Amino acid sequence: MKKLINSPETVVTEALEGVAAAHPSLSVDVGNKVILRAGAPRPGKVGLVSGGGSGHEPLHGGFVGYGMLDAACPGEVFTSPVPDQMLAATTAVDGGAGVLHVVKNYTGDVLNFQMAAELAGDDGIEVAAVVINDDVAVEDSLYTAGRRGTGATVFVEKIAGALAEEGADLAAVAAVAREVNARSRSFGVALSSCVVPAAGKPTFELGDTEVELGIGIHGEPGRTRSSMNPARELAAVALDAIAADLPVQGDLLVMVNGMGGTPLIELYLMFNEVRKYLEARGGRVARNLVGNYITSLEMQGFSVTVCQLTDELTRLWDAPVDTPALRWGR
């Protein structure tokens, strides 16, 4: 395993020290593992808190800043953060108007955020939670943990963040977050596994000509293994799955996201395939993101997230944002 680390035990802490040093707009509590906006919370503004395992950077810490998150809680690599972190974050960002927790649908994240929300409630802070479950790779079933939260998390954090920045109340911010989640679907494909530092070897093995369809973001294998194919066919597999579950006509927000190990030249090529697929079916890519936004360490692969836009959602997407990973309008 070749990684730019010093030791597996110190990866997260040392990375957080680097984040703190690189971004003066952030206030990073390395000891407690909470990333905050520098400066006190604005009275009357709904606070937005998210979090999850480390290893998905820039999600979530890279999205802390004006117009997006107020705080992010990084857990150990691919491991949910603990309630203490979310409680500290929630308390820190409370401006008296309540706090929204953006929670990706994984049992660990859900349980730990749930515990934190109860504790915050005991302290008199009103917390609403939105669970993101946009990944179509896992079939919806009465008995499973449900669909995983993946790329739509970025869309939700941006759009809900914009509405919160405008001073909307907690109910409205939570409602728009749920709306974005409901209007978004994602699907990912892995060309390689990833290596969790503490494990020291790839989480799974993929042969030279194999891909994993429906990959998750933690190195957990997807639903089926298949053969490598040209980009246009991998795009079609991903978009067929999305289109089977969500109409892709009309104005769309589309993200072609790198898993961390795929070069930008390939992501742009994939975006071209995605664009052509959608346009052939009456979709118009009105807004897009191409790059590494929700990664899985060094995994090679991509995910596509498609969101049906409305005028209001488009307006909120365009609203100014100033975070390490997304910055426009300011």
Next chain:
Amino acid sequence: MDAEVFRAWIVSAAEVIEANRDHLTQLDAAIGDADHGINLSRGFTAVLGALGQENQAPKTPGAILTLTGNTLISKVGGASGPLYGMAFRRAGKALGDAADVDLAALSAALEAALAGVQKLGAAREGDKTMVDALAAATRAFSKAVAEGAAQEDALSSLAEAAEAGATATISMQALKGRASYLGPRSVGHEDPGAASTALILAALRDAARAGR
């Protein structure tokens, strides 16, 4: 069983988790995200640290289990943190202030732990989770106690049933947690949460046995 036995249990559990860290991680790599062993190891190391704090050392079996649960919630993360944390907290609460715990009280504590885990995680037996080990163990222990078994035999039943429950998960298809995303591919692999539960309960048997 007094506080010393319970302390010895937790110390033994920490040791066995550490010894099986890579094995648990490997089980979790097959059907999860390869962090179960690492996470539990970190959690139990923190528990040992908390138990070792002289000025705040917990004095009763219940207090030991509650401190264990609280520490695991704070340090483990993932789904295991809240689930094991809840199990130990509920067991600790059920034991109350008692300085000595008899088999009936321990049985009630295990039932409380199981109820807490099932309520939090909503898993049933057969879903291929820690519940498959914990439920089988709780049932076997309760039965042994009702039949008047001696402590050593009852705890052996507990550990054996937990082991059997964990082994039984091999042929199950995961219906909860990260393994459920694998669908049929989760079959043929032991659930890491069930495996760690079996290890922890075996440590209880061993600690009580060594304490005589």
